[in-house]
Amino acid sequence: MALIGAGAVSRTAHEKIGGMSESAPGAATVSDVVTALETAYPPELAESWDAVGLVCGDPAEPVRRVLVCVDVVRETVEEAIELGAQLIVAHHPLLLRGVHGVAADSTKGSLVHRMIRAGVALYCAHTNADSASPGVSDALAEAIGLRVLAPLSPHTSTEHGATGIGRIGELPEPEPFGAFVERVAQALPTTEPGVLGAGDPDRPIRTVAVSGGAGDSYLGAATAAGVDAYVTADLRHHPAGEHLESVGRVPALVGLTHWASEWPWCGQASTVIGAATAGTVEVHISTRSTDPWNVRAG
Structure with a gap:
């Protein structure tokens, strides 16, 4: 997938919150970040058919780095792991429709297994983030x-x-x-x-x-x-x-x-997380285009 100003985007997000090292005291937890997001994007604003909230991960686990993206796909999961992130915050739900299993040989199941094995939690804010103000x-x-x-x-x-x-x-x-x-x-x-x-x-x-x-x-x-x-x-x-x-x-x-229409939200969500965690968490905005259309002819 194409990159969009990788250095500038991640650096801007980092500067907004004054990111700290992994060994910084008073580390935030997954629960702390979820609380901040659900204050900004109340779950009760989500449509009845939607699936928002914590998809996988332990709320008590510490968080030093977060990746914010639009889509949970192979590219963004790998990006989070490369960054050493403990949490992915995505706009689109990974498991929107009811599932009976997350077998590792299925497309979405493989992502769930990859995240859990790497110690990466996943939180999704979808139509609640659409309706929230801002x-x-x-x-x-x-x-x-x-x-x-x-x-x-x-x-x-x-x-x-x-x-x-x-x-x-x-x-x-x-x-x-x-x-x-x-x-x-x-x-x-x-x-x-x-x-x-x-x-x-x-x-x-x-x-x-x-x-x-x-x-x-x-x-x-x-x-x-x-x-x-x-x-x-x-x-x-x-x-x-x-x-x-x-x-x-x-x-x-x-x-x-x-994807392009919703990508600006990543910056907004990163500011929410940064403000709530008082500089103890590095927030990175995904710079990998997850738009499925990647070839143009004519």
């Missing part, structure tokens, strides 16, 4: 340069403030859609599919809706919000096409890969 879409909005105004699809719970899926934001000044698409491309890690725009290149863009991850189910919400553009991932042909053919004013579309 959460995944706040990180995407910040990367693009938006000032967040409100959730795109507010959460039914008000206990945790302005939570919900997606965000509505605005640019400091209007800019042509063509320039806005370029802005998005420059703000996010490079992927082979790149960033795609659908709309008049000269259309002025000021208000923008964003949704990290697959967001074509919120096309109607973005339209109802009256924004100029909508940025999300995994836009499918028919929903996008029908949206653009709708009668009346609809947002222009910016399509991303799923």
Whole structure:
């Protein structure tokens, strides 16, 4: 997989928390990091179908290094082991659907065995991180340069403030859609599919809706919000096409890969961990692209 500014990313994350040596006293535990993450991303905000929380590992084990990533795959598990990390914090769950076993000769089972044998715990924050404030879409909005105004699809719970899926934001000044698409491309890690725009290149863009991850189910919400553009991932042909053919004013579309749209959250999560562990934990942001599309022709 491709690397994206490996030295700069890891160094920036390290500087945020003032990382300490392995022998530093008062080491944090897996439980300490989990508590910090669940304070920032309350599990009760997760969708009913989701699987969030500690997947494997001993809550009482000490943690000196953490790797934050989007996907738990062979590359990121090996990256954690190479770093000497005791914990992986991932956005996407490894075991989202019910399983009856984690045999070492199965794809996901092999990862579970690899982590346990290497003493690496795994924690996943998924739709709870999507809905939290700040959460995944706040990180995407910040990367693009938006000032967040409100959730795109507010959460039914008000206990945790302005939570919900997606965000509505605005640019400091209007800019042509063509320039806005370029802005998005420059703000996010490079992927082979790149960033795609659908709309008049000269259309002025000021208000923008964003949704990290697959967001074509919120096309109607973005339209109802009256924004100029909508940025999300995994836009499918028919929903996008029908949206653009709708009668009346609809947002222009910016399509991303799923991984790129959620990668900015890794920096946000690393800050949460660093603030809670008072410099006793080194937090590294994975620099390995886990976007599955890695070859482009034409």
